[in-house]
Amino acid sequence: MPISGFPEWMPPQRMIEQRVLDRIRTTFELYGFSPLETRSVEPLDTLLSKGETSKEVYLLRRLQADENTKDDDALGLHFDLTVPFARFVMENAGKLQFPFRRYQIQKVWRGERPQEGRYREFLQADIDVVNRGELPFHYDCEMPLVIGDALGGLPVPRVRIQVNNRKICEGFYRGLGLTDTAQVLRTVDKLDKIGPARVAEALIETAGATRAQADACLELAAISADDGSFVDTVRKLGVTDPLLDEGLAELLQVVETAREHAPGLVTAELKIARGLDYYTGTVYETLLEGYERFGSISSGGRYDNLADTGKERFPGVGYSIGVSRMLGVLFGQNALHVSRSVPTCVLVALPSDEQRPASDRIAAALRKRGIPTEVAPTAAKFGKQIQYADRRGIPYVWFPGEPDTVKDIRSGEQVEADAAEWQPPAGDLHPVIAG
């Protein structure tokens, strides 16, 4: 029986997922990120160390554990890849080279009530750069380029990255005279959910804002631009604050770097807040064009205190692709397809049971040259063997003979062929993923 929140793809969907993961991984490595995989479990106190209570943890218990003995107690499955990464960095700081660039593609688990597009087990693909002491800002500019490159090479809808900087919000709120900037940020973060009128009311009620201050916050949140013009738009609101200036300069650098390397990828979107997360500067969200209503499928930001040993500080910037979430949305809309349900390109037919060694030799010769090949399961009538291929979408059936022939079962075309030389068209060698 399916278990709510624990998705399971059929093999064709898994083929698509693997192709997506291959592209993501290859891109991350092109940018020099090293692979890392951490264990799936962390001590409960590590999982809760960021004061995070919104993500429900699954604890482990051994079935045959003695109730009276202390049993691995307080081990839980990780709910993201950032907390384990921070723990790994502190634990291994002496062995790592900083700045440390790593990617990590793993399952995570959250025991939340499953709802539309939310899973309890899902796959994330993260990149982070972390340094000792200080981390140069240019890494904040690099992140969206890596993500745009990874997802841009896939048959998924175009991605749009929305960027903001918490320093802009906090500086602006402070410059306005609001003191509980965290509460303002959390409230403004609800804009898409509850609309501007209710956000304004909430700001007045819970963050001590006047009507004018609330309106100014909403004006700031409404600013959006795909070039540096947002700086002037903010300035025209007449608020000044040194942190605001710093945030504007940083965001401008992100937007301008993206405009040069990946025009159309990045928008400055001043309503983005990522309310509950521990970001301290740049924040990113990612929308799929035409699927904006499903929300961000990938997000991240700068955290000046990813890890802190007391003696040393490890600031970082990172980005996480919600692979299961993105694919769940696209599969749900039937927006991704694969050309066949098996990797197999050629089925070698079996004229009789006695001839299996000969068919096996043909298959071995084809595989040796990288052509995925199966041999027919039984020496059934050729019509039935062709049906075996057809049902799986295998494009070619190979008939041993004097000479051998190979048939494209889609067109019916059949030609003489030599297993040591024949090559399928490049587009037929592996299953093709299309939008």
Place this chain on the structure above:
Amino acid sequence: MPISGFPEWMPPQRMIEQRVLDRIRTTFELYGFSPLETRSVEPLDTLLSKGETSKEVYLLRRLQADENTKDDDALGLHFDLTVPFARFVMENAGKLQFPFRRYQIQKVWRGERPQEGRYREFLQADIDVVNRGELPFHYDCEMPLVIGDALGGLPVPRVRIQVNNRKICEGFYRGLGLTDTAQVLRTVDKLDKIGPARVAEALIETAGATRAQADACLELAAISADDGSFVDTVRKLGVTDPLLDEGLAELLQVVETAREHAPGLVTAELKIARGLDYYTGTVYETLLEGYERFGSISSGGRYDNLADTGKERFPGVGYSIGVSRMLGVLFGQNALHVSRSVPTCVLVALPSDEQRPASDRIAAALRKRGIPTEVAPTAAKFGKQIQYADRRGIPYVWFPGEPDTVKDIRSGEQVEADAAEWQPPAGDLHPVIAG
């Protein structure tokens, strides 16, 4: 802090692991196995449905679960990939094409006491072929070829696959007059651990064997051959039984198929029993040459009742590579190396902060042609930038200029280069794994 039984590789080891997994996956697909990933959890009754009690299950509990409500109860992490696969096949039989060939590469968890080379979290790579009704025997012959091909293409020691067939053992024991063949099998399975003298004693004490019967069992277990000669050797022991004949014919077919396609890969080893598992015919174990003392790193067999819906039977044959176990052994013996600790092939130097856009453009041009590239973190002195590359094993440093030059920091050789055309030697493009 490290948690006993939950291994974590450093990035260079993870690079090796990924290369191993890529080879395994590519090989499985060459043979037409489709990818599958099942959820990590199963209901407890599914996990225990094979009557398996030797593998300790981790149960999940939500941290904030209300003690009084029924909470996802009895969900546990899977301890192998066979039980989830059997469940998946029964659940989706109507949507799958049979015979169904799938591979599955995933973590599994066992809450056992960790000991030398045993993990609580580890990675397995499985292939299985399953059919409705009957499964032709030739699939038993194919399995070792796939595994030999997958592991043979890696810089790991040569693998030797040891094959036996339970029908030989059971038929022989029955032909000898022993009735509790399961108990005999379990006892003989301890041969490598406790030696022949104590096995003989145990057979007499627990399986009702006479001294002569016990000796005959030991004689059978001592038979080993890398060709079909084992058939005569067994016959000379003078025991006859129809099941024995069937087993001998099957094992002969496995050995002869392997001799043709992969000479030296497979040995008939009549002591192999895989005691506690639910196999019904062929059984496989796998040793690494020079690492035999660490035991089998990969095993499998034929199970005539992988799944059974009551109405239908789904026999299968499968093989599981213990990836973590194999790599744990080889890492522990320092037997695998990688040429650098990052994927990066080129570090683009940064003459000054103002020139970052130019260095970024060079990096983008190199990446576009598949060359993993980073830009130096700061405009430090070139000596320090070269040190950044050197510490990570990055072989090339690129100096922007008029013209650009690229330096192989191992040889010191520096040449003019154009980012739109320069190509590193193929052996430098990606990290190289070596034994």
